[in-house]
Amino acid sequence: MKFAYGFSNLLGSVYRKGNVLFMPDGNSVLSPVGNRLSIFDLKNNKSETLPIECRKNISCIALSPNGITLILVDEEGEALLCSLISRTVLHTYHFHKPVHSIRFSPDGKKFAATRDNMVQVFHAPGKTRQFNPFALHKTFYGAYDHTVCLDWTSDSRALCVGSKDMNTRVYGAEHFTNLIVYSLGGHSDCIVGAFFETNSLDLYTISQNGHLCIWESDTELEGLKPAPTKAEKRATAEEAKEKGGQEEQKKLESEQEEKVLYKRLAKHSFKESRGEGVGYARLTSCTYHKSTKILVTGFQDGVFFLHEMPDFSLIHSLSISDQTISSVAFNNTGDWIALACSGLGQLLVWEWQSETYVLKQQGHFNNMSCLSYSPDGQYIATGGEDGKVKIWNTTSGFCFVTFAEHIGGITGVTFNQQGKAVISSSLDGTVRAFDLNRYRNFRTFTSPRPVQFSCLATDNSGEVVCAGGLDVFEIFVWSMQTGRLLEILAGHEGPISCLSFSSSQPLLASGSWDKTVKLWDVFESKNVKESMIMMSDVLALAFRPDGGELAVSTLNAQITFWNPNTTSQTGSIEGRHDLGYSRKETDKITAKKSSAGKAFNTLCYSADGQCLLAAGKSKNVCIYSISDQLLVKKFEISCNLSLDSMEEFLDKRKMTEWGSLSLVDGGEGDVDGQSVSLPGARKGDMSSRHWKPEVIVSSIMFSPTGRAWACTTTEGLLIYSLDHRLVFDPFQLEVDITPANVKKFLSKGEHSTALMLSFRLNEQNLILEVVESIPAASIPVISEMLPELYVDKLLSFLAGMVSSSAHIEFYMLWIQSLLSQHGMKLKQRSQSILATLRTLQKNITKKNEDLGKICDYNKYTMEYIIALSKAKRKVEPDAEETSEPSSEDDRMDSDSISDLFDT
Structure with a gap:
C-alpha cells in the first residue's frame, strides 16, 4: 500500500472571515476558509482548496490584475506571496500589525496595505528583478485612527484611504505639485468604503452608520502635475535668480491656486432605502x-x-x-x-x-461530528452538531443536499449497501433514513421511551439498523423495511460509545464506557454471544473489511486487536506518544501532563485491511501497519495557530509577571467568577473574551477506492488523496527494461510484451502510449494472455483513464474483455482488488451520468429541429411541390432520426 497521501481538498466549510474576490475572468471566486484559501469554479462547478497554509486565520487577500500573483495576510499581519500557477508560496513578509485592507493597483505595478494609522505602498512583485519582492515605495501618514479601506484611481496615480477617525484622505501615489494629501470629512462614524469614479478623482465615501457622501473634484486625472526632479528644481532656481524674486512669488501663488479641491455634491442615507419602521x-x-x-x-x-x-x-x-x-x-x-x-x-x-x-x-454551523463514504466513493455524508446531514460530491467539492429534520446533534451517519439512502442517528432520540433520489426523510426509527443515540451501524444487506443509547445503556435494533423495533439488546453497564457490523458474518460488536466489548448475534438471539474485558473505557472499534479482525481503541490510548471468532487478543499498539503533546492557552499544567487524557476517538481500516487509520483529540492523524504494529506515517492536519491546543510550549511573548497573558486578560483563574474549563472538556467558554476552538479530529474514514481518506475536524472536512504526480514507481525492474526497448517491441507489433514491460517501468505516459497503440481487434487476445499480476495493474490503469480520457469506447472494450475473461479469478481475490473495482465503478458511473446529460440535451435539440422543419413544410406546401425531390441516400427521414435517438 502506498502512503504518499497529500492534502487534496477542504469541504464542509466555504467561508470563515476576510474578503472574497473574483478571478479576472469572472468565473471563479476566491474565499478564505480559516488559514486556507478555496477557489470555487462557477463555470465548471468545481471547488479547490490551495495546498497553502498561513500561520493564523486569513484576514484579507489581494489578487493581481493578471490573476497570477496572490497575497494572503493573516490576523497577525504575516503576508504570504503565492503563485496561482504553481500553487506555492514565493515569499513571506511580516507587517507586524494587523492589516485591514490590501489592494493591487489597476496597472499591477504597485499594491497598498492599510496598517495602523498609515498606508504603505509597495512595488508589486515580479515587475522588477530584485531580491526582496516586497519593496516599500512610500508610506503615507495623517490618520488619527486605524485605516480600514482603500481604492485606486483608474491610472494608478492616486489612492483614497478611509479611516476609523471618520475621515477619508486622498494621496498621490507619486510626487505631484497640486496633490500631496487631501482630507474629506462629512461622516459621523467609521468609514467602510471609499471608491473613485472611472478616469476621475470624483469619489464616494460610505460610513458604518449608513451615510453616503458624493464628492466632486475640480481637477481631472490628467490635471495632476508631477513634481519636478532635483535637476529641474535646480535649473528653475537658477532661472528664478536671474529673473528676480517677483516672478518666483507669482509662480508659488499660482501653484497654490491650482491645488486639488473637493466639494460635496450630495449626502444620502440608507435608512430611506430600508423604509420606515425597519430597525437600524x-x-x-x-x-x-x-x-x-x-x-x-x-x-x-x-x-x-x-x-x-x-x-x-x-x-x-x-x-x-x-x-x-x-x-x-x-x-x-x-x-x-x-x-x-x-x-x-x-x-x-x-x-x-x-x-x-x-x-x-x-x-455546518457548528463542528462536524461524523462522516461516511458512499459505497462507490463518489459522495460523503457528514453530520454536524447543528443537527444537519449534508451530502458532498467528492469530485466537485460542493454540497448538493442538506437534510435538516433532526433537532439535535448528529452522532452517526452511514450509507446503505446500494448507496441510495443515508441513515443518521441523533441526540434528539430519532434515527432517520433519507432517500437520495427524492431527497426526503422516508423512515424514522424511535425507541419506546426517549433515548439519546450515541452511535449507529447497519448490516451489509441494509435490512437491519442498530443504534446505541447514551443515557440508556441499551442497543436498539430496527427493520429497515418496516421501521419496526425488532430487539432491545441489554447487557452493558455504561453508555454505548460505538457499534460495528462484521462483513463476513452476522455479528455486531458494541463498545461501552463500562470497559467491555460485546459481540451479539442479532439474527439468532438477543443474548450476548461473547464479552471481552478491556483495561479502560472503550471509545471506538472497527472490523477489518473481511471481518477477520476487530480493532478496539480505549481511553488509555491503546489500540488492541482481537480475533472475533476466538475472542483472543492478537496484538496491541501504544499510541499515546503518537498523538503528540499539546496544551491549551489556559492550561496550568505541562503538555506532557495534559496528554494523559488523550486517546484515539475514531478508527478505520484501509481498503485492503493492512493498515489502520487512527485519530482523536489531537492535530495528528496516524497510520499504523497492523502486521508490524508500528507507526508508518503521521499527518498533521493543520498548522493554524488560531486554534487551541496547537503548541507544546508556552509562548514567551505572552508571558507577564502575573503569568500567561491569556489567563490574565481573559479573567480566568480569579477567585470570583472563574471560568477555567474542566479537564477533558471539548469546548471552551464561549462567553469569555478570548475563545479559541480546539483542534479535534472527530471522525475518520478511508475511501472505498483506497485512493483517499477523509476526516472531520474543527476546520472542516479534510480530504487527503494519493499524489498522482508521483510517476516513477517500478517493480521487478531489470537493466534491459528501458523506454527505448518498450517502443522497440511496440514497433515490431509485440503488443503483449510491450504492455508488460511498460507496467514494470510503471511510467504513466509510457503505459498510455502502449495501450492506445494496441488495435481494438487485438484486445481480446492480449487480455487472455495477460498474467494475473498484470491484469490487476491494467484494471487499475483503466479505472483511472475512464474518467479522464476521451476514448470511452476503446477503454470500455478493454474493461469488458478483462472482466469477462478473468471474472472468476477476480472474484476469488475480490478482497485484494476491492479498491480497484470500487474506483472502476465510481468512474464509470460518473461518466455515464455526464454522457447521459449530453445525449438527453442533444436528443431534445434534434427533436426541436425536426418539429420546426415539419412545421415549416406545412406552412410552405407550395415550395415543397415545386422543389426537386432529393435521393434517399442524400436525405435522412426525420422519423429515422428520432428512432436513432430513441435507441
Whole structure:
C-alpha cells in the first residue's frame, strides 16, 4: 500500500472571515476558509482548496490584475506571496500589525496595505528583478485612527484611504505639485468604503452608520502635475535668480491656486432605502462596480442593497439571512455579486439582473461530528452538531443536499449497501433514513421511551439498523423495511460509545464506557454471544473489511486487536506518544501532563485491511501497519495557530509577571467568577473574551477506492488523496527494461510484451502510449494472455483513464474483455482488488451520468429541429411541390432520426 497521501481538498466549510474576490475572468471566486484559501469554479462547478497554509486565520487577500500573483495576510499581519500557477508560496513578509485592507493597483505595478494609522505602498512583485519582492515605495501618514479601506484611481496615480477617525484622505501615489494629501470629512462614524469614479478623482465615501457622501473634484486625472526632479528644481532656481524674486512669488501663488479641491455634491442615507419602521442596522461591507456604476452595500442584519450611482436610485434589495454580511464583491462584468456571511459560514453568488443564485453553499454551523463514504466513493455524508446531514460530491467539492429534520446533534451517519439512502442517528432520540433520489426523510426509527443515540451501524444487506443509547445503556435494533423495533439488546453497564457490523458474518460488536466489548448475534438471539474485558473505557472499534479482525481503541490510548471468532487478543499498539503533546492557552499544567487524557476517538481500516487509520483529540492523524504494529506515517492536519491546543510550549511573548497573558486578560483563574474549563472538556467558554476552538479530529474514514481518506475536524472536512504526480514507481525492474526497448517491441507489433514491460517501468505516459497503440481487434487476445499480476495493474490503469480520457469506447472494450475473461479469478481475490473495482465503478458511473446529460440535451435539440422543419413544410406546401425531390441516400427521414435517438 502506498502512503504518499497529500492534502487534496477542504469541504464542509466555504467561508470563515476576510474578503472574497473574483478571478479576472469572472468565473471563479476566491474565499478564505480559516488559514486556507478555496477557489470555487462557477463555470465548471468545481471547488479547490490551495495546498497553502498561513500561520493564523486569513484576514484579507489581494489578487493581481493578471490573476497570477496572490497575497494572503493573516490576523497577525504575516503576508504570504503565492503563485496561482504553481500553487506555492514565493515569499513571506511580516507587517507586524494587523492589516485591514490590501489592494493591487489597476496597472499591477504597485499594491497598498492599510496598517495602523498609515498606508504603505509597495512595488508589486515580479515587475522588477530584485531580491526582496516586497519593496516599500512610500508610506503615507495623517490618520488619527486605524485605516480600514482603500481604492485606486483608474491610472494608478492616486489612492483614497478611509479611516476609523471618520475621515477619508486622498494621496498621490507619486510626487505631484497640486496633490500631496487631501482630507474629506462629512461622516459621523467609521468609514467602510471609499471608491473613485472611472478616469476621475470624483469619489464616494460610505460610513458604518449608513451615510453616503458624493464628492466632486475640480481637477481631472490628467490635471495632476508631477513634481519636478532635483535637476529641474535646480535649473528653475537658477532661472528664478536671474529673473528676480517677483516672478518666483507669482509662480508659488499660482501653484497654490491650482491645488486639488473637493466639494460635496450630495449626502444620502440608507435608512430611506430600508423604509420606515425597519430597525437600524450597521453597514458592514460595500463594493462599487465602476463601469456599470452599481453600488452594493451589505448590512448587519443580512440585508443588501443595489443602488445606481450617482443618482442613488434603489435597484434591488434582498435579505439572505439574519447574520452579518462580512464581504461583498463584483465580477468583472458586474453581473454576479459574491456575498459572504462569517456567522453562518455562508457563501452566495447572486446574479442580480435575473435574480437567481449562481452558487449557494453553507457549511455546518457548528463542528462536524461524523462522516461516511458512499459505497462507490463518489459522495460523503457528514453530520454536524447543528443537527444537519449534508451530502458532498467528492469530485466537485460542493454540497448538493442538506437534510435538516433532526433537532439535535448528529452522532452517526452511514450509507446503505446500494448507496441510495443515508441513515443518521441523533441526540434528539430519532434515527432517520433519507432517500437520495427524492431527497426526503422516508423512515424514522424511535425507541419506546426517549433515548439519546450515541452511535449507529447497519448490516451489509441494509435490512437491519442498530443504534446505541447514551443515557440508556441499551442497543436498539430496527427493520429497515418496516421501521419496526425488532430487539432491545441489554447487557452493558455504561453508555454505548460505538457499534460495528462484521462483513463476513452476522455479528455486531458494541463498545461501552463500562470497559467491555460485546459481540451479539442479532439474527439468532438477543443474548450476548461473547464479552471481552478491556483495561479502560472503550471509545471506538472497527472490523477489518473481511471481518477477520476487530480493532478496539480505549481511553488509555491503546489500540488492541482481537480475533472475533476466538475472542483472543492478537496484538496491541501504544499510541499515546503518537498523538503528540499539546496544551491549551489556559492550561496550568505541562503538555506532557495534559496528554494523559488523550486517546484515539475514531478508527478505520484501509481498503485492503493492512493498515489502520487512527485519530482523536489531537492535530495528528496516524497510520499504523497492523502486521508490524508500528507507526508508518503521521499527518498533521493543520498548522493554524488560531486554534487551541496547537503548541507544546508556552509562548514567551505572552508571558507577564502575573503569568500567561491569556489567563490574565481573559479573567480566568480569579477567585470570583472563574471560568477555567474542566479537564477533558471539548469546548471552551464561549462567553469569555478570548475563545479559541480546539483542534479535534472527530471522525475518520478511508475511501472505498483506497485512493483517499477523509476526516472531520474543527476546520472542516479534510480530504487527503494519493499524489498522482508521483510517476516513477517500478517493480521487478531489470537493466534491459528501458523506454527505448518498450517502443522497440511496440514497433515490431509485440503488443503483449510491450504492455508488460511498460507496467514494470510503471511510467504513466509510457503505459498510455502502449495501450492506445494496441488495435481494438487485438484486445481480446492480449487480455487472455495477460498474467494475473498484470491484469490487476491494467484494471487499475483503466479505472483511472475512464474518467479522464476521451476514448470511452476503446477503454470500455478493454474493461469488458478483462472482466469477462478473468471474472472468476477476480472474484476469488475480490478482497485484494476491492479498491480497484470500487474506483472502476465510481468512474464509470460518473461518466455515464455526464454522457447521459449530453445525449438527453442533444436528443431534445434534434427533436426541436425536426418539429420546426415539419412545421415549416406545412406552412410552405407550395415550395415543397415545386422543389426537386432529393435521393434517399442524400436525405435522412426525420422519423429515422428520432428512432436513432430513441435507441
